[in-house]
Amino acid sequence: MAPLTLAEFEAVARERLDPVHYDFFAGGAGDETTLRANRAGFARLALLPRVLRGNGTRTTATTLFGRDTELPVVISPTAFHRLAHPDGELATARAAAGAGVVLVVSMAATTPVEQIAAAARAAAPERAPTLWFQLYVQPDLEFTEHLVRRAESAGCTALVVTVDSPVFGRRERDHRNGFHDLPAGLCCENLREPGGAVRRIEMSAELSWAHIDWLRQRTALPIVLKGVLHPEDALLAVEHGVDGLLVSNHGGRQLDTAPATVELLPEIAAAVAGRLPLLVDGGVRRGTDVVKALALGASAVGVGRPVLWGLAAAGERGVREVLALLREEVDHTLALCGAASPRELGPDLVRRQEGVC
Numbered sequence: 001m002a003p004l005t006l007a008e009f010e011a012v013a014r015e016r017l018d019p020v021h022y023d024f025f026a027g028g029a030g031d032e033t034t035l036r037a038n039r040a041g042f043a044r045l046a047l048l049p050r051v052l053r054g055n056g057t058r059t060t061a062t063t064l065f066g067r068d069t070e071l072p073v074v075i076s077p078t079a080f081h082r083l084a085h086p087d088g089e090l091a092t093a094r095a096a097a098g099a100g101v102v103l104v105v106s107m108a109a110t111t112p113v114e115q116i117a118a119a120a121r122a123a124a125p126e127r128a129p130t131l132w133f134q135l136y137v138q139p140d141l142e143f144t145e146h147l148v149r150r151a152e153s154a155g156c157t158a159l160v161v162t163v164d165s166p167v168f169g170r171r172e173r174d175h176r177n178g179f180h181d182l183p184a185g186l187c188c189e190n191l192r193e194p195g196g197a198v199r200r201i202e203m204s205a206e207l208s209w210a211h212i213d214w215l216r217q218r219t220a221l222p223i224v225l226k227g228v229l230h231p232e233d234a235l236l237a238v239e240h241g242v243d244g245l246l247v248s249n250h251g252g253r254q255l256d257t258a259p260a261t262v263e264l265l266p267e268i269a270a271a272v273a274g275r276l277p278l279l280v281d282g283g284v285r286r287g288t289d290v291v292k293a294l295a296l297g298a299s300a301v302g303v304g305r306p307v308l309w310g311l312a313a314a315g316e317r318g319v320r321e322v323l324a325l326l327r328e329e330v331d332h333t334l335a336l337c338g339a340a341s342p343r344e345l346g347p348d349l350v351r352r353q354e355g356v357c
């Protein structure tokens with residue numbers, strides 16, 4: 001039987017994956033409190049539907065940074081797709097392009113961004129697929145600039161700068177399993193130097209807003225900061241001229257005990273007051289989760305692990321099915337909530353229920 005839900009995709013993926021790799025994908029930092037909190041945050045929210053709205057003609061489509069997308073869902077950047085399936089990022093890119101969904105290419109992809117872009121274009125030549133590039137600013141700014149140019153030349157239309165990783169999260173499953181490196185034959189292809197050597201990704205606690213200013217001066221692409229959680233930082237992001245925020249706790253993989261992302265949305269939405277589009281990721285597994293986040297002020301949500309589960313379960317087809325399930329569920333939820341499009345959702349549709357999770 002084909003999986004009917006994203007949770008069922010995880011179960012299939014778990015059976016197929018090396019348990020060490022499953023743990024790397026599934027795991028979080030520390031006690032995994034934040035990992036669980038992301039799901040609990042959505043579970044605590046109830047949707048309060050409107051009726052008799054004449055919403056028989058619906059769309060799930062929206063626009064992000066001036067480009068059309070079929071779904072208010074982007075594929076959040078995740079490392080190492082070739083650990084999930086031999087076709088790796090190429091399969092993910094084809095599925096995303098076919099579905100008209102934005103793929104955020106991880107800097108830690110196991111396929112070069114140029115090949116990912118070519119696969120996306122070949123899969124959906126008629127619709128000019130949208131790729132964004134996720135960047136960990138490297139202390140070597142010259143190399144960082146070289147990466148930005150590569151992403152631009154490959155046709156990426158936004159930079160997603162991850163700012164929640166001054167140091168790497170403590171992923172205890174990986175420590176227990178002794179998983180510290182990619183197996184022979186795989187590497188972070190975007191870290192390859194012109195000469196062929198592959199660098200390691202450096203996390204740096206030296207990064208500051210000055211680096212965002214530096215980047216702002218060097219690219220015309222929209223800059224999305226990923227991993228902003230504090231409303232004061234959201235305000236600083238506005239001041240520093242970024243174009244969007246991806247409210248994220250890295251899927252519970254960085255600071256354990258950080259709050260559930262969906263619970264922070266109202267505060268951050270109030271702080272930025274419409275000056276920047278907000279995206280949110282962490283624990284989105286259902287169409288109802290997508291609708292809750294949009295109702296609370298997000299322009300779109302990101303999904304990380306579910307795409308890896310689809311990829312591990314059945315390569316490109318698996319990712320296509322994961323995206324199709326989400327699309328169906330979002331449309332169904334819009335129908336039941338009395339909305340004709342993502343734009344019609346507002347905070348009046350959401351109630352917080354204490355003690356439910």
Ligand SMILES: Cc1cc2nc3c(=O)[nH]c(=O)nc-3n(C[C@H](O)[C@H](O)[C@H](O)COP(=O)(O)O)c2cc1C
Nearest residue numbers: 025076077078079106162250251282283303304305
């Ligand atoms: C296996 C894995 C690898 C990830 N790799 C990256 C990465 O390379 N860069 C990044 O900014 N975030 C990375 N993330 C975080 C995701 O972009 C995203 O924030 C998170 O997965 C969202 O939560 P979800 O998995 O519950 O949907 C990774 C997450 C996972 C699970």
Ligand SMILES: CCCCC(=O)C(=O)O
Nearest residue numbers: 078079108165201250253
């Ligand atoms: C050096 C790879 C970083 C991947 C990452 O961000 C994650 O595993 O969460």
